[in-house]
Amino acid sequence: MSQPVKHDFATRLLAWFDRHGRHDLPWQHPRDAYRVWLSEVMLQQTQVSTVIPYFQRFVGALPTLRDLAAAEEDTVLALWSGLGYYRRARFLHRAAQLCVEQHGGELPREFEALAALPGIGRSTAGAILAQAHGLRLPILDGNVKRVLTRHLGIHGHPGQSAIEKELWRHADAYTPTARVADYTQAIMDLGATVCVRSKPKCAECPVAADCVAQRDGLTAQLPSAKPGKTVPTRSTVMLLLRDTGKRVLLERRGPQGVWAGLWSLPEATGTEDAWRKAQQLARIDDAQALVPFVHVFSHYRLQVEPLLFDGATAHRAIADNPALRWCDPGDLAALGLPAPVRTLLLSL
Template sequence: MKKTFSQQVLYWFEDHGRKDLPWQCDRDAYKIWVSEIMLQQTRVDTVIPYYKKFIQHFPDVNTLATSDIDDVLHHWTGLGYYARARNLHKAAQQICALHESKFPKETEQAIALPGIGRSTAAAVLALSYNQPHAILDGNVKRVLARYFALEGWPGAREIEQQLWQHAESLLPSESFAEYTQAMMDLGAKLCTRSNPNCSACPVQENCMALEQQRQNELPTPKPSKKIPQRDVVVAIIQDYQDDSIWLGKRPPTGIWGGLYSFPEFEDSAKLDAWLSQHYENSSPRSRTLPVISHTFSHFKLHMHPKLIQINKKPNGVMEDDLGVWYKLTDQKVGQKIGLAAPVKKVLEQVLNCNKEQPHGAHGAMCEAQ
C-alpha cells in the first residue's frame, strides 16, 4: 500500500530526524515552550547555547515568574527580538497565577498567553502532550508551499490560510509529536531556503514544485521595499575614576524595551546642549568612536557613539530607577542587565580603549578603534 504524506515523513524521521536537541530529553512543556519562543526568527544552532544557559538559570516556570525582568533580559542578551523575553516572563507569571504553574493543555488558554500565537501553541501542545495540532512555522510553510506549488508570499493572510488548510489535511492519525518535529526537520535539513536537497526528500514523488522545476522559485519571496535608515548620536558617559559608564533603562515597550542603553540624540547639537545642562562641572572630554550599524526588521539604525569622559559623577541627576553606572572589567561588564547587541559592541570598543592606555591616563582620551 502506498504511504501517505505523513507516513513518508515519519518514516524519514526515524532515520534522519533530530532527536538529541536539549529540549527533547523529557518532553517537558516548560522547556519546549522556552525553546519554541527562542526559535522564533532564530536558527537552532544559535539558540542551543542560549537555551542551555537560560534553563540552567531559570529551570522551571516558577523560577522564571519570580525573577526580575532585568535578569531575564540579561540572559536573553544577544538573541534579539527582546519582546519575546518580556512576553515569556509575563506568560510565566500568568501560568503560575492561572494554571497552577503548568503550561495549559487547551489551545485557547495557550494562545491567550503573551507572545504565543496559533503555531507556537500548536507546537508546544503537540511536542509536549502529543496532541493532534498542525504547525506553520517558517520551515513548514516552505515545505508546503513547494509541495503544493502554492503561489504568493506565505506571510500574506490569504496564502497563510491556504497553508493552514494544507497543514491540517496532512496530519497523521498518531505520533503527533514525532510528526511535528519531523516537519520542522524536513524544512531545516532538506527543503532549505536555497539549494533544497530534493533527491533525499521523502515526499519528492508528489512535490508539485519539483515536478514543475520551480523549487528554487517557491515559496514566493516577500515583496521587497526600501528599508528606512535612521541615524542617532549616542553618548557614552564614562567616569574615568572607576571606568563606569552610564546606561539608561529604556521604556518597557518599543525598540529594545526594558533594556539598558546610552542616552540618544537626534544630532550632536542636542547632545552638546544636554552635556551643558548635566555635565558642565564635570570637565567632559569627548571623542568620536566608529559608527555601529544594526538592522531591525523594519529599519536600519546607525549609531554614532561619542565617548565622553568626566572626572566626577553629577550629584542627584542619575537615579537608580532610571539606569545604572555600568562597571567595566577586564573581561565583561559586571551587572546582570539586558543589553542589545549594538550596545555591547560599543562597550567593547570602550573596553579596548581602556586596555590600550595605562591606568589613570584617561585624560588623554583613547584613540578610536
C-alpha cells in the same frame, strides 16, 4: 513504478526523520511543556545553532516555569540579550506569571487557554501540545510554510491572510494521528535542513516525488517573496559617559519601541545635541569619536555614531533618577542590554 500519493506524506516524512532527524536537541531531553515552550519562542526568527547555547543558559538559570515567573525582568532580559526581538522575552515572562496566577504554575493543556497567553499563538500552542503531550494539532512556523508551499505549489506570500488560511488547512490535513510529536519535529527539521530557503537539497527530500516546486522548477520562486519595500536608514549618536572608575552611564529605555525596557546608552540626534545632553548628565571635558557601525533591524537600518566622554563626573541628580545608573564593567552581564550596545561596551 507508481508515484507516491499525498496521503502518505507523514509516513515518508517519519521514516526520513527516524534516520536523519534531530533527536538530541537540548529541549527534547526531557521534552516537557516548559522546555518546548521556551525553545519554540527562542526559535522564532532564529536558527537552532544560535538558540542552543541561549536555551542551555536560560534553563540553567531558570529551570522551571515558576523560576521564570519569580525572576526579575532584568534577569530575564539579561539571559535573552543577544537573541533580539526582546518583546518575546517579555511575553514569556508575563505568560509564566499568568500561569502561576491562573493555571497552578503549569502551562495549560487546553488549546484555547494556552493560545491566549502572551506570545503564544496558534502555531506555538500547537507545537507545545503536540511535542509535550502528543496531542494532534498542526503547526505552521516558517519552515513548515516553506515545505508546504513548495510541496503543494502554492503561490502568493505566505503572510497573506488567504494564503495562510489555505496553508493551515493543508497543515492540519497532513498531520497524522500517531507519532504527532515526532511528526511535528520532523517537518520542522525538513524545512531547516533539507527544504532550505536557498538551494534546497531536493535529492535528499523524502517527499520530493510529488513536490510541485521540484517538478516544475519553482524551488527558487516558492515561497513567494513578500512585496518589496524600501528599508529606511535612521541615525543616532550613542553617548558613552565613562567616569574615572571606568563605570559607564546607562539609561533604561522606555516601555515602547525598539529595545523597550532594556538598559542602553543615552542617545542624541547629532553631535551638537550629544554635547548638550552629555553636559546635562555629567561634567565633561572632551569627546572621542569611536568607529561608527550599522545595526540592521527587520524594518530599518540604524546608523550608530558612538561618542566617548572619558573622565566624566556625574551630576548628583542622576542618583535620584531610576532610569539612569552608573555601571561597572563587571556588572554588564547581569543586565538586559541590546546586543550591539553590549558589544560596544565590551570593546572598551
